[in-house]
Amino acid sequence: MSSRIIGIDLGTTNSLVAYVDEATGLPRVIPDADGRPLLPSVVAFTPDGIVVGEPARRQLARRPADTVYSVKRLMGRGFEDVKDEARYLPFRILAGEGLVRLAVGGREVTPPEVSAVVLKALKERAERHFGESVEKAVVTVPAYFNDAQRQATKDAGRIAGLDVVRIVNEPTAASLAYGLHRLSEGVVAVYDLGGGTFDVSILRVKDGVFEVLATNGDTHLGGDDFDRVLALWLLEDIAARHHTELDRDCVDLARDPEAMQELRLAAEAAKIRLSSEERTTLTLPFAGFTYRREMTRADLERLVEPLVGRTLGPCRRALADAGLSAADIDEVVLVGGSTRVPLVRRRVQELFGKTPHSQLNPDEVVAVQAHILAGGITNMLLLDVTPLSLGIESLGGIVNVLIPRNTTIPTSAREMFTTSADGQTLVDLHVLQGERELAKDCRSLGRFELRIDPMPAGMPKIEVTFLIDANGILQVQAKEQRSDKAASIEVKPTYGLNEAEVGRMIEDSFTYAEADVETRMLIEARNEADTVLVHAGRALKQGAHLVDVAERAAIETAVAALRAARSGDDRDRIHEATTAVNRATEHLAEVLMDAALKGALGSRRATEILGER
Amino acid sequence: MFGLPRKLAVDSAELQRRFYALAREHHPDFHQAAPAEERARIEATSALVNAAYRTLRDPIARVEYLVRLEEGRETKEGDIDKPKAPPALLQEMFEIQEALAEARSEAAKGALDETTRATLAEQRESLRARLKDEETRLAGPLSARWDSAAPAERPAILAAFKEALATRAYLRTVIADLTETLGGDTEELGRAIEGRHGSAEAPRTRGGMGGHIGAPHQ
Numbered sequence: 001m002s003s004r005i006i007g008i009d010l011g012t013t014n015s016l017v018a019y020v021d022e023a024t025g026l027p028r029v030i031p032d033a034d035g036r037p038l039l040p041s042v043v044a045f046t047p048d049g050i051v052v053g054e055p056a057r058r059q060l061a062r063r064p065a066d067t068v069y070s071v072k073r074l075m076g077r078g079f080e081d082v083k084d085e086a087r088y089l090p091f092r093i094l095a096g097e098g099l100v101r102l103a104v105g106g107r108e109v110t111p112p113e114v115s116a117v118v119l120k121a122l123k124e125r126a127e128r129h130f131g132e133s134v135e136k137a138v139v140t141v142p143a144y145f146n147d148a149q150r151q152a153t154k155d156a157g158r159i160a161g162l163d164v165v166r167i168v169n170e171p172t173a174a175s176l177a178y179g180l181h182r183l184s185e186g187v188v189a190v191y192d193l194g195g196g197t198f199d200v201s202i203l204r205v206k207d208g209v210f211e212v213l214a215t216n217g218d219t220h221l222g223g224d225d226f227d228r229v230l231a232l233w234l235l236e237d238i239a240a241r242h243h244t245e246l247d248r249d250c251v252d253l254a255r256d257p258e259a260m261q262e263l264r265l266a267a268e269a270a271k272i273r274l275s276s277e278e279r280t281t282l283t284l285p286f287a288g289f290t291y292r293r294e295m296t297r298a299d300l301e302r303l304v305e306p307l308v309g310r311t312l313g314p315c316r317r318a319l320a321d322a323g324l325s326a327a328d329i330d331e332v333v334l335v336g337g338s339t340r341v342p343l344v345r346r347r348v349q350e351l352f353g354k355t356p357h358s359q360l361n362p363d364e365v366v367a368v369q370a371h372i373l374a375g376g377i378t379n380m381l382l383l384d385v386t387p388l389s390l391g392i393e394s395l396g397g398i399v400n401v402l403i404p405r406n407t408t409i410p411t412s413a414r415e416m417f418t419t420s421a422d423g424q425t426l427v428d429l430h431v432l433q434g435e436r437e438l439a440k441d442c443r444s445l446g447r448f449e450l451r452i453d454p455m456p457a458g459m460p461k462i463e464v465t466f467l468i469d470a471n472g473i474l475q476v477q478a479k480e481q482r483s484d485k486a487a488s489i490e491v492k493p494t495y496g497l498n499e500a501e502v503g504r505m506i507e508d509s510f511t512y513a514e515a516d517v518e519t520r521m522l523i524e525a526r527n528e529a530d531t532v533l534v535h536a537g538r539a540l541k542q543g544a545h546l547v548d549v550a551e552r553a554a555i556e557t558a559v560a561a562l563r564a565a566r567s568g569d570d571r572d573r574i575h576e577a578t579t580a581v582n583r584a585t586e587h588l589a590e591v592l593m594d595a596a597l598k599g600a601l602g603s604r605r606a607t608e609i610l611g612e613r
Numbered sequence: 614m615f616g617l618p619r620k621l622a623v624d625s626a627e628l629q630r631r632f633y634a635l636a637r638e639h640h641p642d643f644h645q646a647a648p649a650e651e652r653a654r655i656e657a658t659s660a661l662v663n664a665a666y667r668t669l670r671d672p673i674a675r676v677e678y679l680v681r682l683e684e685g686r687e688t689k690e691g692d693i694d695k696p697k698a699p700p701a702l703l704q705e706m707f708e709i710q711e712a713l714a715e716a717r718s719e720a721a722k723g724a725l726d727e728t729t730r731a732t733l734a735e736q737r738e739s740l741r742a743r744l745k746d747e748e749t750r751l752a753g754p755l756s757a758r759w760d761s762a763a764p765a766e767r768p769a770i771l772a773a774f775k776e777a778l779a780t781r782a783y784l785r786t787v788i789a790d791l792t793e794t795l796g797g798d799t800e801e802l803g804r805a806i807e808g809r810h811g812s813a814e815a816p817r818t819r820g821g822m823g824g825h826i827g828a829p830h831q
Contacts, residue, residue, distance in 0.1 A: 211633075410641065412657065468660075470642065
């Protein structure tokens, strides 16, 4: 068995696998066969099998109902937690108790299973790279992940055939990677705004020890939300400007998953462009009309301002918990793709009164911690904290905190409890996580039942022990001290998978696995063909009048040939036919783009004239 | 554990230095290859080191720990000799709580009127100042007295510690209640709730004492 440990960054939008090169001592990310370092965290459940990464991302708009993205936001959560945002997700989330379940591609899957597909693809990358099997990994999670979210991440690893030896908090790992370059001492604030999660951590760096003083965040706030507000704004704008066409064709874009997915992707692209440019033009072709508009960075900032504002409260709370003020912070480090948005940088700078350090390479971040655990680095130590308070529900629905938030881990706590009814034989221990006083306002991690001998109320002495390991994962034990027999506890995680479920999923993952590379490449070729067919069909519908009869006929012939090839199993034939369609539509695409640009200029002139009056 | 003299006055830089050394020695990260049993033991030691540092770095937590140690109590629970706050303070806190209950029922009907709000906010500010004074006294002069006291003087200082701790607990609870009623921003509330959690020995004003687990689900 290999003792190699790889580092995995399992992101909301993209994931990657990295290691530290023994020869150079530098972190290296392992690219895929085509040299791409990032693996989009997108999984498509097609009739032909499961597709992951770039090919899955490409079919987001075409198969919205069967293509899962941003699954990290659903990890370790219940339907109630996500039902608001489920309205905006094109894949179906099943209502029910316990952890979230998705209905995609004619089957039911849980978020850990979807994440496992991503992890497995990364594991295979690493195995191809090293030429040997890889079984151990360090996986980073947002510092503000609760116990259920951490457990779900560990489960995903197991389903993928990986032993997750360590769960590392993303900002902590980032500070470590940062500290590698500048071994200065001082207090560092790490502001990490990713695709779906936000974290802030305050650390003290001294003598090679990275001590987390406090952490805070929001596991449901990130670039995805920026995209969503922008997409909804576009939707409104389209409805306002093109209501004539929409009414004529009886189209309700909000109910069209394909259109909504297109809007989301266009919003994301515009957001990225507006991070480096002051203005950009959006062009979105729809059946019957083309939507164009110019957007400025100010437009974007007005829309995302409230979201950026939501990150500032956690920053202040982390400072307060660390017992520090903004002036005590020596360095501010930015991590995560969403920190490229200029408004984010501005707000962070205002809050801490310091110019933040730019982006770190995410590859370094996970690789370094994996290296430490593999025994490669011995002079550095991470002292992390538990992000949320942990306790037990006691009489009156009040939470009795055993371990307060921002306690350095590993940690343990012990407390004595007793019963409130005579002759009680069953004690229900409800384990909770959160900062609120009432159990109903906190996150339920699980219930434990303890059988005891009947005794008058107040007589039993029940010792409850909490132990949080270095991964931030909680273990609970309960023991009645007066009775002789040791009591056993059955764990019923509220938002997790039980052992049997994980076991079944591990087996299933072998059944689903595309062990045959040939099959997988065929699936990818078919997906590519589908994408091209959709685009060609749309281009023909919109621009048929712009080209002559001969050209139209040539396109239609190529399309028919591709359809025929796609129904067969010959990958090369599908490839060739796909290329042929691409070639045949090249001119038409140009003509359409020209028309779109002219239209955009025309409409701008119109708005400018209107603006002057 | 840290090789420092048993005194309430602690050299915090030296404590931190020794903590980092111990944490490094006992952290599970450096014992990955050890057998499971050994790893569990390392984890327990590491948890103990962390807990010890957490207690010793905070002057108030140091006093609380000392009181427990002197009374031979192992955990926060099971205190035989309940700490008592001065009766005058109890009376005063009781009055504030009553005014609060009134304000709450008023708030339940509609918005809190501005005069009541202002009075409550003012009260909270003055209580906060007193809390700060109490903590400074506890961590400063009282702690120093203990360190230099002869064994015969110690029981008296211990009693003073307990009274100060109880006073602090009452003040924190009432401040938290005031904040809740005033409906401060979430940040404020977070701090208030922490105040509640942080004072494990604080008498609860509502919802009964902790330590009882609900009846089973039949």
